Amino acid sequence: MNQPLAxxxxxxxxxxxxxHGNHMLKVAMQTxxxxxxxxxxxxxxxxxxxxxxxxxxxxxxxxxxxxxxxAPLMKCSGDGLLYLADYxxxxxxxxxxxxxxxxxxxxxxxxxxxxTWGVERVKGLAKFAGQGLWNTKISGQGWVALTSRGKxxxxxxxxxxxxxxxxxxxxxxxxxxxxVKGKRSFKAQSLIGRGSGEAYQMAFSGQGIVVVxxxxxxxxxxxxxx
Amino acid sequence: MAREFQRGHKARISDxxxxxxxxxxxxxxxxxxxxxxxCFGLDADERLSDDRYFVFFNQPKSPEESIQLLGAQAGDTxxxxxxxxxxPAHIRKLxxxxxxxxxxxxxxxxxxxxxxxxxxxxxxxxxxxxxxFSTERAVMLGDFYFKDxxxxxxxxxxxxxxxxxxxxxxxxxxLEEETPAEPQQPQPQPQPQSGAAPGFAPPAFGVPAAPAPAPAPAPAPQGFAPPPGHTPPPGHTPPPAPAPSVHGAPTIIAPMAxxxxxxxxxxxxPPAPAPxxxxxxxxPxxxxxxxxSYGGQPGAPMPPGYGQQPAPYGGQATPPMPPGYGQxxxxxxxxxxxxQGAPQGGAGVTAALQAFKETPTGQRWTQQNKKLIRVDLxxxxxxxxxxxxxxxxxxxxxxxxxxxxxxxxxIVGNATGQEMQLMRCTGQGQVFLAENSTHLHPVELQxxxxxxxxxNVLAFDESLQYEVRRVxxxxxxxxxxxxxxxxGTGTIVVKTHGTPVVLPVTPTTFADCNAVVAWxxxxxxxxxxxxxxxxxxxxxxxxxxxxLQFRGAPGNFIVVQPYEV
Numbered sequence: 001m002n003q004p005l006a007x008x009x010x011x012x013x014x015x016x017x018x019x020h021g022n023h024m025l026k027v028a029m030q031t032x033x034x035x036x037x038x039x040x041x042x043x044x045x046x047x048x049x050x051x052x053x054x055x056x057x058x059x060x061x062x063x064x065x066x067x068x069x070x071a072p073l074m075k076c077s078g079d080g081l082l083y084l085a086d087y088x089x090x091x092x093x094x095x096x097x098x099x100x101x102x103x104x105x106x107x108x109x110x111x112x113x114x115x116t117w118g119v120e121r122v123k124g125l126a127k128f129a130g131q132g133l134w135n136t137k138i139s140g141q142g143w144v145a146l147t148s149r150g151k152x153x154x155x156x157x158x159x160x161x162x163x164x165x166x167x168x169x170x171x172x173x174x175x176x177x178x179x180v181k182g183k184r185s186f187k188a189q190s191l192i193g194r195g196s197g198e199a200y201q202m203a204f205s206g207q208g209i210v211v212v213x214x215x216x217x218x219x220x221x222x223x224x225x226x
Numbered sequence: 227m228a229r230e231f232q233r234g235h236k237a238r239i240s241d242x243x244x245x246x247x248x249x250x251x252x253x254x255x256x257x258x259x260x261x262x263x264x265c266f267g268l269d270a271d272e273r274l275s276d277d278r279y280f281v282f283f284n285q286p287k288s289p290e291e292s293i294q295l296l297g298a299q300a301g302d303t304x305x306x307x308x309x310x311x312x313x314p315a316h317i318r319k320l321x322x323x324x325x326x327x328x329x330x331x332x333x334x335x336x337x338x339x340x341x342x343x344x345x346x347x348x349x350x351x352x353x354x355x356x357x358x359f360s361t362e363r364a365v366m367l368g369d370f371y372f373k374d375x376x377x378x379x380x381x382x383x384x385x386x387x388x389x390x391x392x393x394x395x396x397x398x399x400x401l402e403e404e405t406p407a408e409p410q411q412p413q414p415q416p417q418p419q420s421g422a423a424p425g426f427a428p429p430a431f432g433v434p435a436a437p438a439p440a441p442a443p444a445p446a447p448q449g450f451a452p453p454p455g456h457t458p459p460p461g462h463t464p465p466p467a468p469a470p471s472v473h474g475a476p477t478i479i480a481p482m483a484x485x486x487x488x489x490x491x492x493x494x495x496p497p498a499p500a501p502x503x504x505x506x507x508x509x510p511x512x513x514x515x516x517x518x519s520y521g522g523q524p525g526a527p528m529p530p531g532y533g534q535q536p537a538p539y540g541g542q543a544t545p546p547m548p549p550g551y552g553q554x555x556x557x558x559x560x561x562x563x564x565x566q567g568a569p570q571g572g573a574g575v576t577a578a579l580q581a582f583k584e585t586p587t588g589q590r591w592t593q594q595n596k597k598l599i600r601v602d603l604x605x606x607x608x609x610x611x612x613x614x615x616x617x618x619x620x621x622x623x624x625x626x627x628x629x630x631x632x633x634x635x636x637i638v639g640n641a642t643g644q645e646m647q648l649m650r651c652t653g654q655g656q657v658f659l660a661e662n663s664t665h666l667h668p669v670e671l672q673x674x675x676x677x678x679x680x681x682n683v684l685a686f687d688e689s690l691q692y693e694v695r696r697v698x699x700x701x702x703x704x705x706x707x708x709x710x711x712x713x714g715t716g717t718i719v720v721k722t723h724g725t726p727v728v729l730p731v732t733p734t735t736f737a738d739c740n741a742v743v744a745w746x747x748x749x750x751x752x753x754x755x756x757x758x759x760x761x762x763x764x765x766x767x768x769x770x771x772x773x774l775q776f777r778g779a780p781g782n783f784i785v786v787q788p789y790e791v
Contacts, residue, residue, distance in 0.1 A: 094578035101575050150597040150663035154582040155619060162622045162655065170618035170660070175575070211579065212619045214597035214660030 013081070016112070017093045017143040025084040025091045025109060025145045027076075034077040037084055037110035047080015075113060084110055089147035092211075100139030103146055103173040107213075112142030137176050148172050149215035156209055163203040169216040175208025228341065229585075229593070231352035231368075233382035234672060238375050239310065241587040243344035246310040246376075251302030252322060252367060254338040256356070259330040262389065263304035265293055266396050268319040273397030279317055281306070293320065303338075310376050319371040321381075321396070325364040325389040332359035332384050340367045342378065352380035357730045360780060363388035591668045591717045598660045599668060599719055601651075601685065609652040612659055612685035622655020650688070659685050664721040675713040675747035678720055682743045682787075687716030697739070697751050697774070707739050707774075711747055720744055723789035731782035736773040740790040749778030 010020060013028045020026045027035055029049055039053060052075040076082060085091070086109055094101065096115065111117065117138040138144055152172055157164045165183060174180075181203040204210055229242065239248070252263050267279025267288060274280055279288050286295040292312035296305040308320065322340060326332065337355040341348050352368055359365060362384025369379045385391045585594055590605040601610050603624060617626065626649050651657050660666070661684060669676060671690065680694070690712045697707040712718050722743050729735060731749045745751070752775040776784050 092579070092582070094575055097574045099575040150660070151595045152582050153584055153594050153598050153619075153658065154579045155584050155621070155658075164619065164621045165624075166619045167617055209576065209579065210619070211582070212598075212658065213663075214595070214618065215663040216615065216618060216661065 010081070015095070015143075017095075017110075017145055019091055019093055020083065022090050022151075023085055023088050025093065027082040027084065027110065027145075029076065029078055029080050029082050031077070031079055034075055034113035035082070035110055036073045036113050037076055037082075038086065038108065039072050039074045041084040041086050041109060042076075042082065043085045044083040045080055046082075047078065049076055049078035049080045049082055051076055084145070086147045089149050090151055090213075092146045092148060092152060094144045094146065096138070096140060096142055096144055098139075098141060100137060100176045101144065101173050102135050102137045102176045103144070104135050104171060107146050107148060107172045108136055109145040109147045111138055111144040112140075115140040115142045115144070139176070146173055146211070148211070148213040150213055152211050152213050154209050154211050157204050157206060163205045164210055165201040165203050166210055166212055167216060168200055168202055170212050170214070171202065172211040172213050174204060174210045175206075178204045178206045178208040178210070180204060228348040228351045229587075231350055231378075231380035232670065233352075233354070233358065233380055234670060235352070236377055236379040237350070238377050238588060239342075239370070240375055241589065242342065242349040242378065245344040247344070248308045248310065249296075249305060249343040250308055250322065250340065251300065251305040251343065252324060252338070252340050253301060253303050254324045254335055254367075255303060256326075256330060256335040259334065260327045261303065262325045262327050264323055264325075265295070265306055266319075266321040266323065266392075267293060267313070267317040268321060268396060269316050270318045271397075272319060274393070275397065276316070290314065302341075308370065310370070319369055321369050322367045323364060323392055324367055325392065330363070332356060332362040332365055335359070340380070350378060352382070354382050357783075358382060359384045362386055364392045366392070591670075591719070593666065593668060594658070596665050597663050598658060599666045599685075600656050600658050602656050603651060604654045604656075606687070609650050609688045610657070610685055611648045611650055611688055612657075613661065613683065614647040614649050616659045616661045616684055617649075617651070617657055618660050619658040620651075620655055622653065624651055624653040624655040624657055626651055659719065661721060664723055665725060667720045667722065667726070668717050669720055669744075670717050671712060672715055673713075675711060676718070676744055677709045677711045677747050677751075678718065678744040679742060680708040680710050682720050682722065683710055684719040684721045686712060686718035690714045690716040690718060697753065713747070720785070722785070722787035724787055726785050726787045728783050728785050730780070731776045731778040731784060733777070735776045735784060737776065737784055737786050738790060739774050741786050741788070742774060743785040743787050745776060745784040746778070746782040749776045749782040749784070751776060 008021075010026060011018070013026070016028055016033075018026045018028075024043070029035060029045075029047065042051070053072070091109060105119070115138050117136055119136055155164060157175075157178060163181070183201045183203045229237070231237070239246075250265075254261050254263070262282060264280065264282035266274055267276070267281070269275045278285070279293065281288055281293045281295050283295065287293060290312055292309045292314070294307040296307055299305055306322070313320075333356045335354075335356040337353060339351050339353045341352070342350040354365075354367070364385040364387070366381045366383045366385070368381050371377055371379065385395065387394075584600070585592060588605070590602050592600045592602070594600055598618070603610065604622070628649060664684075666684060677695065686692070691714045692710050692712045695709050695711055697709060720743060726743055729737075731745075736754065739753075754773050754775045776782070
């Protein structure tokens with residue numbers, strides 16, 4: 001009866017984080033190697049895993065972030081296999097191995113708790129009065145899982161004289177050593193981008209990559225802040 | 227990622243792969259029919275001036291073996307090996323054809339394809355099916371042709387007369403004694419080289435064919451087993467030295483996981499040869515940073531410095547990793563998550579995201595993945611009109627401006643609730659377009675015309691002429707369906723929610739007006755409503771009472787998406 005479904009059985013574990021299909025993340029949990037994951041992203045688990053919503057330390061750091069965003073994290077610990085998903089979004093697994101990456105908060109699914117991470121305001125965008133883009137910078141030795149609405153594309157900024165311009169609504173992640181600037185396109189007033197009536201793009205320059213999703217339908221990334 | 231070709235699409239081979247040692251597989255089948263698949267080597271006048279270059283079942287290779295027939299393998303009905311740089315100078319075009327052996331016609335064939343495999347990876351695929359043909363008995367599937375560089379074109383042109391007509395078309399009476407009957411099946415003859423074919427063990431050909439201008443000539447010994455053909459050739463072992471794999475790195479974006487994902491190498495394999503045909507692809511994981519440009523395509527017309535691998539990343543990925551790498555260092559020893567090797571991706575951000583790299587081709591419109599398309603404004607030099615808000619990223623100097631009220635106003639003026647706002651993208655640079663994760667389909671028009679429902683248009687070349695039409699009828703929401711008819715030469719990008727279905731227009735073709743996306747302009751649209759007193763008199767309507775009927779000559783088609791607006 002269940003032969004057609006048998007093909008979806010989990011594959012043997014080969015790494016700390018893996019994709020199960022394109023849209024699901026499988027994490028091999030071990031004691032002492034905790035995981036921070038988006039609240040509500042757990043779809044299944046196997047073994048003994050405990051969930052601690054909003055651990056105090058995280059809350060402190062993430063206070064700013066939470067006020068604007070409402071995407072808190074939970075701490076998962078224990079032994080077992082944990083399956084995470086985010087409303088069918090594509091999941092991208094990255095083994096940082098010492099690199100760093102700057103991720104939009106809404107696109108962050110899970111990461112190893114021992115990584116260095118912090119919420120920071122994107123420099124350069126702050127000059128628009130009262131607005132800023134907040135993102136999470138993660139670095140260290142470990143694994144990170146991102147989500148993307150649709151298969152993402154990775155663009156090399158290349159360091160040429162031309163900058164790479166991205167619609168903030170479609171931005172997923174970028175290399176932290178890129179220079180970021182905000183750009184308001186005056187010519188196309190209110191015609192590019194959506195929602196706010198203002199056309200913003202973010203300009204990246206330097207050596208690094210930018211990850212972009214083929215969709216612009218997520219929540220506003222440029223938030224009003226006091 | 228294999229590029230999908232449609233009939234009429236062309237591309238430079240160097241944009242598909244930097245290798246010149248190509249595998250061409252053809253799959254074509256029909257119930258009860260057999261096919262002869264052959265390759266014509268034509269001269270500059272498209273004549274078969276040298277009949278030694280008519281490669282078919284009776285002549286399985288050309289004199290210097292630049293064209294070889296390999297027989298059926300790996301799901302392909304017939305396959306060829308083409309070594310482009312050994313093709314002599316008087317052969318300027320290779321035409322791959324399929325002819326029906328016996329009685330039958332091309333409209334009976336099941337969906338098939340012609341694909342190009344390089345370095346063990348499928349780089350291009352042209353799919354066709356019987357609905358594109360009618361009574362033809364032969365079809366020219368695709369061409370390799372030399373215009374400055376070698377290029378590939380998906381042809382898909384049928385011939386009524388079968389093999390004889392094809393031969394006549396290519397220059398005449400040569401081989402007439404072969405053509406009448408030869409009722410032989412196109413089965414792979416047990417020639418010596420078809421036995422050695424799947425693996426291409428190096429000793430099989432003396433010259434290791436390592437010319438290739440690119441830094442990645444892809445001579446890799448694994449090269450010739452096409453991806454599905456995981457069956458390891460018995461006794462075939464790749465050369466033990468991992469050194470050549472530096473240059474044997476996959477030429478396009480390398481899939482960081484082995485294609486089928488099933489081949490898990492034993493843990494902690496030292497850099498010894500792995501027993502699979504595919505396995506030599508693995509060492510490039512750690513060595514990625516050494517590859518100067520990730521596409522490996524020096525000829526691609528890109529801004530300088532564009533394709534460089536950024537030094538700061540990847541630089542940290544220690545190059546001499548053993549293939550079995552991928553464990554979290556020092557974190558195992560738990561019962562559950564004991565990693566077994568088989569890296570999902572390499573280490574580091576760049577390596578992990580390698581699978582999502584931009585695909586560099588020198589073309590104006592490039593589909594990056596199903597949902598994202600890139601237009602290079604510098605090629606062709608004409609502006610693009612795109613739906614507002616569909617830009618997700620751009621590089622270079624691109625201006626976006628409002629596209630005039632003339633057009634938008636007309637639609638807005640006519641429509642009740644329907645409007646479409648366009649922006650004009652001008653300048654030099656690449657613009658990436660996507661919208662709401664819809665599937666995108668570039669349609670290349672070469673003088674023909676297509677009607678697209680206005681809300682399914684994402685972008686199009688400004689060179690196309692378009693006009694807005696309305697399909698009126700009772701029962702259509704909003705009173706009318708707005709379509710845009712495009713005509714001329716250029717590309718239009720159609721978006722659909724989900725994978726669409728393309729139906730041939732028959733005497734009884736109906737579509738829901740909310741789900742229809744596009745249709746060939748030669749077909750006629752009629753609004754048909756089912757008027758049944760009983761249905762209309764009672765509540766409980768099926769909701770499917772108003773449909774569009776399409777009529778037209780064979781060859782017309784409609785496109786329907788699995789989504790009703």
